[in-house]
Amino acid sequence: MLKTIIIGFKDLRLVFRDRAALVFMLLAPFLLTIGMGFVTGRFSGNSGGIQDIPVIIVNLDNAELGDALVDVFNSEDLAELVEPATSSDPEAARQLIDDNQAAAAVIIPEGFTRSIIPAEGTMTDPNFAEADPISIEVYVNPAKPTSAGVIKAIVDEFVSRVDEGRTSGMTTIFQMLMTGVITPQQAETEGRSLFEDVDQTESTALTLKTDDEGAQAVEFDILAYMAPGMALLFLMYTVSYGGRSILAERAQGTLPRLLVSPTSSAQILGGKVFGIYLTGVAQISILILASAIFFQVKWGDPLGMTALILAAVFGATGWGMLITAFARNPNQVASIGSAIMLIFGILGGSFIDLGMMPPAIQFISKITPNAWALDGFTTLALGGGLAQLTEPIVALLIMGVVLFAVSVMIFGKKNLAQK
């Protein structure tokens, strides 16, 4: 065990003496984060978070729920986050988005409310109960993915609440009717009352809340997404660099020398893995610390952050080991590692918000440590704690264990010393 630790720390020391590696591990993600910050206007405002997202609202519904959604965008809770403007022409609103004048257009179609809250005299009509509600259109600006994502999230939350209320209301009314508790005439009155309750709750229920008791709207900092995105992208470089060092040591003769010392293969391999893990943890920790110091990014719960970093690096190290197990020489690890780094970066949301991706890509992204870890970092940045990180952390740990097991099986069939 002691020798494993010694080998791990030796590798950590060597990495921090390799200037080229440091450029890739620390400087590149840091500079890219700065660049992304400028692109998204993060550094042009006074506040640390996304502010004043321009959104065009077209309310063709002009009924209770349409008005409620307009009220949500104009609420005090979202006053700093969004800057809504209204329009009556959907085409004009879409054009404004195409012209990059706003992050998204929210088009509330005519009849939206009536598709959810029936008009008088139609409450007990079975056709109404079976009909699908009319959808709200969110026309997003692909050039402002994160801002558009926030708008989409607000609308999604609104729709989700409305749908939830509608379903439970309808179920209640029909059950009461079926059991004879109320007459069809009473159902009309009860039902309208229930739906009006739904309407009344929207104005307070629709902001992205930080926690159960949170009354404040979330101040989501775009860098809290971009900085870990870039850090995770380059974490894949680090783990493949570490894996490469196993094969590089074999080529430069230090691995055979270790193998003829009274040190077992398991201790040596364990030490190398520990070295990769230590390096990854150091890299992510430094990048997060630097973004907190230089960009005032609020990372949220430190305990959750620590657990997430440890799990993310574990999952990523598993990938590094798998690449190394399959490769025959350091160059192969470098080539495969670079390709995986970019593919995982794209799939895992390091460049583009995963919420903007097609469902199939979102599904495939689950094989990447980037996606799970970014999910966790976003949860933390939105105010979540360790309790909300169970899913990404468990997924990352399972990923690491499975990949390590496969790697060890492959390494077991190889002769570590054989060039």
Added chain:
Amino acid sequence: MPAILEVKELVKNYGDFAAVKGITFDIQEGEIFSLLGPNGAGKTTTISMLSTLYAPTAGDASIAGHSVTRDPMAVRNVIGVVPQDIALYEDLTARENLIFWGQMYGLSGKSLNTRVDEVLEQIGLTDKAKNRVKTYSGGMKRRVNIGVGLLHKPRVLFMDEPTVGIDPQSRRAILDTVKDLNKKGMTVLYTTHYMEEAQELSDRVGIIDHGELIALGTQKELTQQVGQTETLILHLGENDDPEALAKSLDGVKDVLEAIATDHEVSVIAHEAEEVLAAVVTKANERGIKIHSIDIREPNLEAVFLHLTGRALRD
């Protein structure tokens, strides 16, 4: 003297290729034993098996009573290995390297620091111990490479061609170090393709070629195999044909054997001077220009030539 290392019918195959073909020898405690042979003869493969890096295909060896196949970890505790290539972390200093490798051999704390200081003194790098290895000359790296093998005071030291590619001064220093270690009681297995090194260092020599141990004994015993002969070495021009000259010397009085190698002809005779005139005459008759002539006393080169028909450097 008891044998500290015993090798029995050691074989190493790589697929169809037999790198080592059942060699057997032993080394006495306190001895310097050289494995002499050209590149590709199987020296490094033999050391790799003895140091437990590669498992033998067949056969076994024991070092200080421990089998390399059955108890490799015990073997590793009693051996020190100086590999042919520099096997160091170039971004660490010499001291950091020695500390790391000392820890791998189980040293720690004060005893580790003391031993590192002693080794640095021994290899003459105390003053430059805090410089990174990558800033060192080839000779200095070789010395650190040797130092690593000495840290845990092994009973048997394996040195695999430790002087390849270095300047004469560093080479001299390394040979002196080997002799010094041996004087202090360390058993050394030394591989080389330099006949002079084997002659200078060794108590006994094993000559290895194509994976087979073709001769074994003290230098005296080995040179006796070629008899009390001398070797006349004729250095020819690039366009001259050594084969033709060697062939023409067959049957010349007092010439025991004539062997053509690269631009040279080695003529073996009891008294080299006695055949000199006849050899020069034969060369003149064929228009072959002799650039220079060396006369050599019986040595390991002659033994190798005698046994294989090739020069060591071929």
